[in-house]
Amino acid sequence: MIKKVLIANRGEIAVRVIRSCREMGIKSVAVYSDADRRSLHVRYADEAYHIGPSPSNESYLNGDKIIEVAKQSGADAIHPGYGFLSENAEFAQKCSEAGIVFIGPDPKAINQMGDKITARQTMIEAGVPVVPGTQQKVSDMETVRKIVDEIGLPVIIKASAGGGGKGMRLVRKAEELVSAVKLAQSEAQSAFGDDTVYIEKYVESPHHIEFQILADRHGNTVHLFERECSIQRRHQKVIEETPSPFITPELREQMGQAAIAAAKAVNYVGAGTIEFLVDANHNFYFLEMNTRLQVEHPITERVTGVDLVKEQIRIASGLPISFKQEEVKQHGHAIECRILAEDPFNNFMPSPGLIRHISEPNGLGVRTDGYAYEGYEIPLYYDPMISKLIAWGRDRTEAINRMKRALFEYKITGVKTSIRFLERIMDNRDFRLGNYNTHFIQEHFDELM
Numbered sequence: 001m002i003k004k005v006l007i008a009n010r011g012e013i014a015v016r017v018i019r020s021c022r023e024m025g026i027k028s029v030a031v032y033s034d035a036d037r038r039s040l041h042v043r044y045a046d047e048a049y050h051i052g053p054s055p056s057n058e059s060y061l062n063g064d065k066i067i068e069v070a071k072q073s074g075a076d077a078i079h080p081g082y083g084f085l086s087e088n089a090e091f092a093q094k095c096s097e098a099g100i101v102f103i104g105p106d107p108k109a110i111n112q113m114g115d116k117i118t119a120r121q122t123m124i125e126a127g128v129p130v131v132p133g134t135q136q137k138v139s140d141m142e143t144v145r146k147i148v149d150e151i152g153l154p155v156i157i158k159a160s161a162g163g164g165g166k167g168m169r170l171v172r173k174a175e176e177l178v179s180a181v182k183l184a185q186s187e188a189q190s191a192f193g194d195d196t197v198y199i200e201k202y203v204e205s206p207h208h209i210e211f212q213i214l215a216d217r218h219g220n221t222v223h224l225f226e227r228e229c230s231i232q233r234r235h236q237k238v239i240e241e242t243p244s245p246f247i248t249p250e251l252r253e254q255m256g257q258a259a260i261a262a263a264k265a266v267n268y269v270g271a272g273t274i275e276f277l278v279d280a281n282h283n284f285y286f287l288e289m290n291t292r293l294q295v296e297h298p299i300t301e302r303v304t305g306v307d308l309v310k311e312q313i314r315i316a317s318g319l320p321i322s323f324k325q326e327e328v329k330q331h332g333h334a335i336e337c338r339i340l341a342e343d344p345f346n347n348f349m350p351s352p353g354l355i356r357h358i359s360e361p362n363g364l365g366v367r368t369d370g371y372a373y374e375g376y377e378i379p380l381y382y383d384p385m386i387s388k389l390i391a392w393g394r395d396r397t398e399a400i401n402r403m404k405r406a407l408f409e410y411k412i413t414g415v416k417t418s419i420r421f422l423e424r425i426m427d428n429r430d431f432r433l434g435n436y437n438t439h440f441i442q443e444h445f446d447e448l449m
């Protein structure tokens with residue numbers, strides 16, 4: 001069994017992982033940059049090591065330094081959280097060469113899923129439906145036109161190395177095609193250092209629905225049902241909920257089986273997420289796989305009762321998953337709101353700075369995963385998430401009402417936050433009816449965009 005875990009991350013997810021370690025009797029090691037000296041994860045861990053200046057590429061992305069600290073502190077495993085090095089196959093490889101367990105899948109699976117073109121090819125071979133489009137990378141315009149003739153407009157041009165909604169271009173008119181491909185290529189180059197792009201059919205008014213899976217080294221692969229993530233702004237998730245108000249029990253069953261098949265196709269080990277697009281007619285298509293813990297994992301934990309970080313650590317220790325598929329049930333309804341340091345009423349401008357006052361909501365069915373406290377300064381170097389607020393109810397209506405109540409109680413001063421915007425979504429009639437797709441925010445809050 002793993003005895004000491006270094007958490008190669010910061011913020012709420014570092015705190016989240018440390019919590020499970022402590023409950024398991026496992027020692028935790030935090031690492032931090034200049035900007036995070038006073039961060040909560042540093043105080044909650046058993047040990048903490050400074051790893052460099054504030055910019056991520058000099059601290060949280062410095063894999064060699066992190067491995068060195070792991071050795072120095074006697075950690076036998078590294079948990080990468082999400083973002084930073086979590087989907088970096090080279091880092092996973094270096095960990096294993098240094099004799100340290102990487103809490104995540106094997107480097108090969110990370111590579112197979114990290115390159116989206118390879119992932120699409122693998123899924124087609126495994127019989128998992130993918131969004132119609134190219135199987136190869138797009139280079140010359142002649143091929144581009146041929147593909148578009150085949151699948152028809154509109155299409156979306158995407159970066160093969162993509163993530164975070166970057167490097168995507170929607171094309172509705174044939175004459176926009178050439179410039180869109182060029183723009184997508186240059187965006188992909190600057191965001192990911194790789195200009196490989198591919199083409200997908202643009203699915204009109206889709207739902208983004210993803211499945212949580214877990215797989216161990218004893219041949220067990222299970223899913224923990226879905227998360228509905230269609231409330232998005234600029235292709236980035238804002239609110240997630242489970243169960244999805246959109247899918248039927250039959251579709252849930254089919255998608256769960258497809259998610260398991262997808263994971264098995266790459267001999268996946270660990271926690272992972274299979275993302276699907278679902279169109280208005282309930283056709284579903286594989287979108288991508290995230291080979292790590294997701295931001296929105298707590299809603300799955302809330303309805304299934306499973307601690308996903310503990311399962312990750314068990315699996316990395318070589319133990320089997322602690323339950324069987326038949327034992328996983330969805331109890332009630334959970335919603336997550338991402339609380340961001342940004343101003344929703346001024347173009348969602350980032351609002352880093354000093355937190356003068358913070359009081360977090362509490363009470364039955366409410367969970368906050370955060371790391372900020374009074375006097376903490378939110379650094380401008382990292383993503384602007386202050387915390388995640390999760391509300392549970394016996395049914396969807398109770399979960400929404402509880403979320404509203406919790407948002408009302410949540411008070412943060414010193415920085416601007418997304419709280420008022422989230423309250424407006426909770427009050428929206430279509431949201432309350434579960435009548436929404438990925439265009440919801442654009443359609444209802446266009447004046448704020």
Ligand code: ADP
Nearest residue numbers: 156162163164165166200201202203208235438
């Ligand atoms: P990233 O990895 O950058 O987050 P994804 O491929 O996961 O990119 O897509 C992010 C979001 O973009 C999806 O949740 C969806 O809202 C939208 N999207 C992506 N591909 C398509 C498509 N083919 N048709 C319609 N919307 C899409």
